[in-house]
Amino acid sequence: xxxxxxxxxxxxxxxxxxxxxxxxxxxxxxxxxxxxxxxxxxxxxxxxxxxxxxxxxxxxxxxxxxxxxxxxxxxxxxxxxxxxxxxxxxxxxxxxxxxxxxxxxxxxxxxxxxxxxxxxxxxxxxxxxxxxxxxxxxxxxxxxxxxxxxxxxxxxxxxx
Amino acid sequence: xxxxxxxxxxxxxxxxxxxxxxxxxxxxxxxxxxxxxxxxxxxxxxxxxxxxxxxxxxxxxxxxxxxxxxxxxxxxxxxxxxxxxxxxxxxxxxxxxxxxxxxxxxxxxxxxxxxxxxxxxxxxxxxxxxxxxxxxxxx
Numbered sequence: 001x002x003x004x005x006x007x008x009x010x011x012x013x014x015x016x017x018x019x020x021x022x023x024x025x026x027x028x029x030x031x032x033x034x035x036x037x038x039x040x041x042x043x044x045x046x047x048x049x050x051x052x053x054x055x056x057x058x059x060x061x062x063x064x065x066x067x068x069x070x071x072x073x074x075x076x077x078x079x080x081x082x083x084x085x086x087x088x089x090x091x092x093x094x095x096x097x098x099x100x101x102x103x104x105x106x107x108x109x110x111x112x113x114x115x116x117x118x119x120x121x122x123x124x125x126x127x128x129x130x131x132x133x134x135x136x137x138x139x140x141x142x143x144x145x146x147x148x149x150x151x152x153x154x155x156x157x158x159x160x
Numbered sequence: 161x162x163x164x165x166x167x168x169x170x171x172x173x174x175x176x177x178x179x180x181x182x183x184x185x186x187x188x189x190x191x192x193x194x195x196x197x198x199x200x201x202x203x204x205x206x207x208x209x210x211x212x213x214x215x216x217x218x219x220x221x222x223x224x225x226x227x228x229x230x231x232x233x234x235x236x237x238x239x240x241x242x243x244x245x246x247x248x249x250x251x252x253x254x255x256x257x258x259x260x261x262x263x264x265x266x267x268x269x270x271x272x273x274x275x276x277x278x279x280x281x282x283x284x285x286x287x288x289x290x291x292x293x294x295x296x297x298x299x
Contacts, residue, residue, distance in 0.1 A: 021202040022209035025178075047177040051238075058174035059240045060218050064211025086210040090244040 008075040010038045023068050026061055037108035037121075038072040040065060044102045056096045059133075062103055062123050063091055066135040069107040070119040074139055077109040077117070082141055084117065089137040091123075097132050101125045107135065115141050175219045178212065182223070187259045189231075190224040197253045208251025208285075213276060216258045217288040218243055221272040224260030225292055232265070236294035241269070249285045254278055256285065268294055 014030035032039040042065040050058025075081045097103050107121030117139045122131040185192040195216050203209030258276040272290040
């Protein structure tokens with residue numbers, strides 16, 4: 001607890017995030033990152049179909065992709081990993097994903113406060129200018145009071 | 161509507177692969193879906209991933225719409241327009257349930273409200289609103 005934690009790095013974190021659990025089951029992969037954004041990829045998989053009549057990815061896994069990219073964009077922006085809870089996530093679907101194609105999700109955290117974070121992003125297959133979906137979300141920090149992460153403030157603040 | 165629930169049939173590949181199933185129960189004529197807690201739905205340790213909860217909500221929404229359409233003698237292709245999910249409480253390490261309600265069934269658009277819960281039906285863990293476009297193959 002007393003050793004300084006290295007800055008959160010989405011690429012490094014992906015190595016263990018996607019080994020197990022829901023995101024591991026989906027097979028999510030890290031692709032790119034920036035100061036306040038993260039891009040992940042949901043590879044094509046036959047058993048993630050949403051429609052009997054068309055070989056396109058279901059919308060459900062795309063929500064998971066965007067939810068995960070949102071959380072990681074928040075940690076990337078904050079520079080630390082602190083659990084967050086999704087409060088509200090909205091996905092607007094512009095068109096189905098292409099047949100037998102994976103989908104990438106790029107999400108940026110455009111505003112962050114001590115306890116809330118706001119994100120927006122797109123899901124696309126091959127052309128970022130022609131997205132599959134737009135997403136907007138709002139997250140809350142959970143667990144420990146975020147002020148406790150700064151050891152300089154430790155003990156100096158009263159907590160609820 | 162009870163007969164319509166019986167006619168409803170299989171869930172999509174994605175739902176079955178994630179472990180979502182029909183409970184056989186219904187609420188106001190709409191099928192109740194469930195997913196057990198396990199590695200495929202786990203996010204942070206011992207909690208549902210938000211995406212898995214959204215998948216359950218979405219599938220319950222489509223199941224409700226399909227049920228209403230069967231009762232109305234319609235079989236259109238369904239295309240998602242949007243989904244808005246509100247997360248109300250953490251999904252803990254036990255089964256979750258969800259049921260949808262068709263708020264409005266129009267000719268081209270349907271508006272569906274869905275609730276998900278765990279132990280207590282009166283305490284939802286998440287809700288969703290879906291707008292779904294219906295394209296009639298004969299149109």
